[in-house]
Amino acid sequence: MSEREGTRTHPLTPLAEGVTAARWLGGIVLVGLVTGESWVRHVPWWAAVLSVLGLGLLTAGGTAAGWWFTRYVLDATELRQTSGILVHTSRRVPYERIQSVDVTEPFLARILGLAQLDVESAGGSDSTTSLKYLPLHEAQHMRAWLLERAGGTHEPTTSEPGLHPAEATDAAPGLDEVASVPLGRLVLATFLRLDVALLSLLTVGLGVATVVEGAVTGTWGGLLVVVPFALGLGQLLMTRIVQNWGFTLERRGRTLRIERGLLSRVSQTVPLDRVQGLIVSEPLVWRRLGWAHVEVDVAGYGPGSSSDDSLEDRATLLPVAARSEALALVSRMLGGVDVETVPRTPATRRARAVDPLQWSRRWLGLDDRVLVSRRGRFRLVTHVAPVRKIQSAGLTQGPLQRRLGLATLVVHAPPGPLLADAENLDASDVRAALERLRPLLDRPAAVVGPPVQD
């Protein structure tokens, strides 16, 4: 492999990146002005402008150099990216290790008609390879090309009989809208979440108190408290509403496509074969309305797998939907599994002593295709793991559990949001479940692995 091979990304990349970075400068100045920090008043305006400009230029220079020294190659077997000015980094992503490919258009890049391609492979915190930025159509074309090689056209596990009857009949890879989220419901649902509701109340309360204090005493010190709360609330609303704006979920053959976002558009693609698990959660207030939220676990979507905040909530498969719709989606994703009819093992009353809050909500469901673990007190969560994706399993028992005749079934999946352990069930039930699971585990494995770094 030669030292520097391949193509650079679009020449407008440094501009988009530089401006994105420069937002922070503007932010610092703005916070200074709002909170009335004294340094803003003591610095002459031209010095402030000059330093902002200077830092902006410095950032632009840095990003330009970064862009110049970054190149990528797509060859017959792998994607390679080399980068770094002083320290050269080269990363290889074999196509068969690709878990999913996302096209995102961060707001600024979007204005310039550019997009970012995120190639996700399994394994830990640094598993995303980003190409930024490419012209949108080129990014979309590359995604299709990569998914053809990753999406399992020659992956033997996909043709496993009996596992995907729903997909097997899906001959024409037409586009098929599975779900979309009306804006009204999205906004209402967001405010009915306990964290948003409490934070909103608190912010409004503090705001009123500040205004009253300001009107009565003439001092506006309360702003120092209100502004951070408001910013926190804004951040929450940003992730929950703005990023899920116009959410649609479509299926094209054996891949799912998610499109969402108001300012930054995100278009995620998940090969169905790479789904490690699904998580249905029902927050307290939503349960009254019969609403649920669905997350998907794809190997590589681990915590902190991307530094870009527009991708933070990437695991979301359905921000809010009627519970029945959510379960229907889970069923479609897993080839017709009905989570409601999977044989269940409830927790025993004996667990009350060690698990007073959750014991009555817990159950373990297991059949030939899925393992379901339900738990939670205020927010009920149901973790659904296809058994053929489980890496290993076991049981654990601590001293207290032993006294009470309890045990925990442990389910090991690749890193991700899925955590299908079933805690504090009757010990013999847990052993029986493990024995039931054992012969199911040894099916052909999913191809996963970290990207190769050299």
Add this chain to the structure above:
Amino acid sequence: MTDLFAAPQDAWQRVSPALATRDRLAAASFWVPLAVVGAVVAAVPLPTWARLLGVAVVVVALVGLAVDWSLAERRRARRGYLETEDEVVLTEGVLFRSMTVVPYGRLQYVDVEAGPLQRRLGIATLTVHTASPRTAATLPGLPTDEAARLRGVLTERVRERGAGV
């Protein structure tokens, strides 16, 4: 109820008695220096509270050493492994017990390592890895030959069943 941690078939393969020796030496190398430090603090003329603290450290260290020393053999005796047709099964623990089933088809790779002390005692630690970091299937105290054999068998299984790439 039969034993929750009974072997799924046949009987558990047990590890070498040398593991208890290693664990005792490891415990001693941690607790003894701590006890010595405590004793020194208690012996030199310092304020009373500091000397009492020294005495407390000595007591804690001695109790810790006694517990680890006496549990070492029980821990060793509860550690077991088993190769079945399709999987390797591990069990361990006296207070917190566990059992882990790792199908051969999910194995990514197998490590064997032995530090200077383990080499001297003729034992090694074998670790099996899957795509899940939570698997954490570690098997210390295997006689060196057995560790090499088991690694050979498992590596062969990985090749046969083709996990990963």
